Amino acid sequence: MSVLKEPLATPSRVRGIFRYLLQKKGQKEKREVLEKILSPDELVKDAPPGRPMFRKTINQIKNRIVNGVHNIGLLIEEEDEISINPSLPEDSRNPQIAEQLLPNTLATLFFASGNTDEEDFGLVCAWYLAQNIYDAPGNWEMIQNQVSKQQVGELLRMTNSTLYGQMDDWMCYMGLAWGHALGGKRVTVPDPTLYIKRNLKNLFNNQVGAKIIIQEFIDRLANKCPLFETGKFREKIDANIGGRQLNYLSTSTAFALFRLRDEGYIQLKRESDADLMILPKANNQVDDDGRISHITWQGENS
Template identity: 35%
Template sequence: MSVLNQIYATPSRVRGAYRLVLNSDQHKLNRKTAEEILSPQSLQPDVNHDKFEHLKMIRGVINETIKMGLFEANGEEISLTKQLEGMTDENLALNIIRLFTSEENNENDDFLRLMSWFLMQDPYCAPGTWDEANIALEKQIGGSMLGCNDNRFGQFTHWLVFLGFGWRYSFKGERDKITPDPSKLISMFLPLIFEDNEILSIQEFIQKLATLCPVFEEGKIRTEINQEYQIESLPPKHLSKVTSFALFHLGEQESIELASKSDADLYVLSDGDKEQRVSEIKWNGRGVPQG
């Protein structure tokens, strides 16, 4: 099971469980105690016929946090994972996407495959509702639909926004829609991409981003999806509209600077509105606020 399949495992509930364990003594807590604190029966007056019914939701949430690697289970005790150091509430989203993309854990590969598909869409007319995604998946993927359905697309929407791959919007009289814009996620990755460097070639930048998060161009999962379904056809050294849009956005926010040198290897960024040839990226040491 993954966050797409476990409808109880929404980002807000996962964050609530995480905060409880984070603020517990030595970041450890008896699992039964955690369940009762997070889902007290007194707040569930309609399920008194089954004293365990009110715990189903939070048990689903805790089970999923263990599967993704956020928590470790040791007998009746749950604790924060030792895999990631320096975890705080502020960098929770970044750490979760690192767990999702860990080579040691493929629990959420279905989410990453669906995300790869979504990032290949045109950001100006991406399928923003399940009805639209249903049609687009049927056309581009076929019967497998990447395992997506109405409920899973709802979960996908929650996690897309929380992890910084896009945002939710609506117009008067219409249902909420989502659109791909990984500016926030890339911003969170910038310290990991640049490390001790201030400037990287565009090729180094793309390769490091793809290694950290393989749903981007040249990433393992993005490449596998495209080889299987031939969704995206980009000329050599051209970035997708979505990635181009995100990098232009970060440039406008002054967290990065996009530069072109005539004697350097160039990539073409084009978001459908403007086009720029880029050879290197400078990091200014700040990013888009994480919210």
């Protein structure tokens, strides 16, 4: 079962467990001790036995075998101890920066590590990023209508508002969407600006001023997070809903790149005799037509 279908496994609970283990010697703790620290007896005295909130959260993010496939997790459990997975990249275990990197670490574990248990979650997130950012379904009722309209109910299996709530919480935490209040209600927007900004250094191999072909950039992005165009989850979604023309980016990806350009993190250029990609815009009141061939990273402090 993925985090999409386990409402007790929220980003805040995962962060709490990870933050505690990050500072412990050896980055591990006895399960019983960890349970009582994160779910004190006084707070769970009227709850069901077995501390289900703690147990189900741990089960969603630890190494496990699903249908014969080993899904790599954030944590491992050996005998009576739970620890941060020592096979994670060194930066992802570094107490100085690991919590800051946790959204990226989880996105990789969920979507780019062959984690078969999260395939339904990957499809739902890819579907949401494929929606028109300027007219995206921003609440559960609108999601239901759009799923029905695009005839992807069997593919996504978004059958209740709890699943939408999990999608909302996790996509916002990983920087793939954000939420705001409108008319007294929360509305979600599929905007991956924060995720892409966090990963520019990696996508450009830490080379400030590096210029690459836009298609290569998109391929690198999809390799890191296959929710984006050309990634395995996005390809499956695009094949089912159609709508995106060849060499066109979705409005959510294009919007993120334009925001990053306007904030000074990247440059977007069109060079003659180069293959182009089209970045659609909300309107024509702009200084170019969205035809881009190259992207340049300006650095983190631009």
